[in-house]
Amino acid sequence: MKIVAFHGSPRIGGNTDILLDAFLKGAETSGASVEKITLMSKRITPCIECGQCDTTGVCVLEDDMTPIYDKIREADTVVVASPIFFYNITSYTQALVERSQACWIGKYVLKTGPYGGKERKGIFLSLGATKGKMLFDGVLRVMKYFFDAISASFAGALLYRGIEKKGDVKKHPTALTEAEELGSLVATGADLDSFAPLYIPGSK
Numbered sequence: 710m711k712i713v714a715f716h717g718s719p720r721i722g723g724n725t726d727i728l729l730d731a732f733l734k735g736a737e738t739s740g741a742s743v744e745k746i747t748l749m750s751k752r753i754t755p756c757i758e759c760g761q762c763d764t765t766g767v768c769v770l771e772d773d774m775t776p777i778y779d780k781i782r783e784a785d786t787v788v789v790a791s792p793i794f795f796y797n798i799t800s801y802t803q804a805l806v807e808r809s810q811a812c813w814i815g816k817y818v819l820k821t822g823p824y825g826g827k828e829r830k831g832i833f834l835s836l837g838a839t840k841g842k843m844l845f846d847g848v849l850r851v852m853k854y855f856f857d858a859i860s861a862s863f864a865g866a867l868l869y870r871g872i873e874k875k876g877d878v879k880k881h882p883t884a885l886t887e888a889e890e891l892g893s894l895v896a897t898g899a900d901l902d903s904f905a906p907l908y909i910p911g912s913k
């Protein structure tokens with residue numbers, strides 16, 4: 710089980726970072742090979758809509774996204790972790806999402822089959838400061854379409870409200886143990902549908 714995980718917060722050692730590390734600890738302990746990529750430290754240009762991937766399914770921009778395409782192609786599970794910024798994922802995460810347009814073209818226009826020749830799973834981890842009921846509505850839709858573009862079935866999301874200051878996630882009663890357990894379940898290929906803390910797209 711190969712897991713590639715994207716950390717989308719600019720705050721290194723912040724809440725998303727801590728939550729993602731808990732997930733990866735669980736996954737690694739249960740035998741997965743994991744790679745964490747901090748998007749803040751990469752230079753990933755947003756899509757420039759040049760249209761060149763329309764006929765090739767390959768992005769012509771050459772930056773730190775270039776090797777990431779291969780990492781996604783090889784991955785069995787792709788994890789995206791982003792805090793909520795203005796009811797959205799962060800711009801670092803959004804650049805990654807936009808650059809999956811080349812994958813979308815391959816899948817839906819050129820019909821070259823699943824990205825990297827296989828289907829995979831997508832997991833989303835997110836948190837925000839407020840407690841609004843609709844806090845995650847927009848980003849869940851974005852993730853649905855991102856995961857679809859990279860041939861990942863959106864297996865579920867862990868979503869936490871009321872987490873604001875750096876390190877607040879450590880005070881949450883369940884977040885870190887749940888993330889670690891989810892990592893372990895993903896690594897072992899267990900059925901995630903019965904893992905109660907998980908938001909399963911389309912189920913609620």
Ligand SMILES: Cc1cc2nc3c(=O)[nH]c(=O)nc-3n(C[C@H](O)[C@H](O)[C@H](O)COP(=O)(O)O)c2cc1C
Nearest residue numbers: 718720723724725792794795796837838839872873
């Ligand atoms: C630019 C910015 C915008 C934010 N927008 C929201 C928001 O719309 N809703 C919310 O609940 N929290 C918002 N937050 C709060 C963060 O989601 C929260 O502090 C989170 O714990 C940050 O996670 P991190 O430590 O991983 O960066 C915002 C924070 C920043 C810096």
